[in-house]
Amino acid sequence: MELIPILPHFQAALNLTSAVLLVAGLRAIRRGDAHTHRKRMAGAVLVSAVFLVSYLIYHAAVGNVKFAGTGWIRPVYFTILITHVGLAVVSLPLIFLTLRRAPWNLLESTCPPHRRIARFTLPVWLYVSISGLVVYALAFHIHPPAP
Numbered sequence: 001m002e003l004i005p006i007l008p009h010f011q012a013a014l015n016l017t018s019a020v021l022l023v024a025g026l027r028a029i030r031r032g033d034a035h036t037h038r039k040r041m042a043g044a045v046l047v048s049a050v051f052l053v054s055y056l057i058y059h060a061a062v063g064n065v066k067f068a069g070t071g072w073i074r075p076v077y078f079t080i081l082i083t084h085v086g087l088a089v090v091s092l093p094l095i096f097l098t099l100r101r102a103p104w105n106l107l108e109s110t111c112p113p114h115r116r117i118a119r120f121t122l123p124v125w126l127y128v129s130i131s132g133l134v135v136y137a138l139a140f141h142i143h144p145p146a147p
């Protein structure tokens, strides 16, 4: 069985998983459970790292994927795609800084430097995960490439 054609489906599953982990991690810290928050956020980082490797392998193998949709859906698709890729690039340093400022040992229950940057990082990262799913649905299911 060929691996490359499966990668977009695998990547969509990873995007969905990271979105679920981010929302679950936010819910955990909102109820004051920093241990669970740490685990879920670390999980989201791991899943996103696997996504990045898979994404690079896929695009190195197939190059650019042509979008088969026609008419009004094209500008909608490309707007979502461009904001998705642009914010994915922005999210990398944000995630890195958020992790660097995280209170890993949990000796303090509050950490304003982490919280300040995390409030930017979380919505950007969540947008990247969810828009990745929308791009996948549009390009592989709603307007699939010709066989």
Ligand code: HEM
Pocket (backbone or CB within 6 Å): 026, 029, 030, 034, 037, 038, 041, 042, 095, 098, 099, 102, 103, 104, 105, 106, 108, 109, 110, 111, 112, 114, 115, 118, 119, 121, 122
């Ligand atoms: C990049 C991954 C992470 C993201 C996106 C993130 C996101 C957030 C967000 C949005 C908040 C603020 C919640 C609110 O004000 O309602 C927060 C707070 C917090 N996070 Fe993270 N977090 C991440 C990783 C971590 C890690 C690894 C730890 C380690 C334990 C951690 C510990 C905490 C703690 C203790 C707070 C409460 C800080 C305070 O109230 O001053 N976070 N995080």
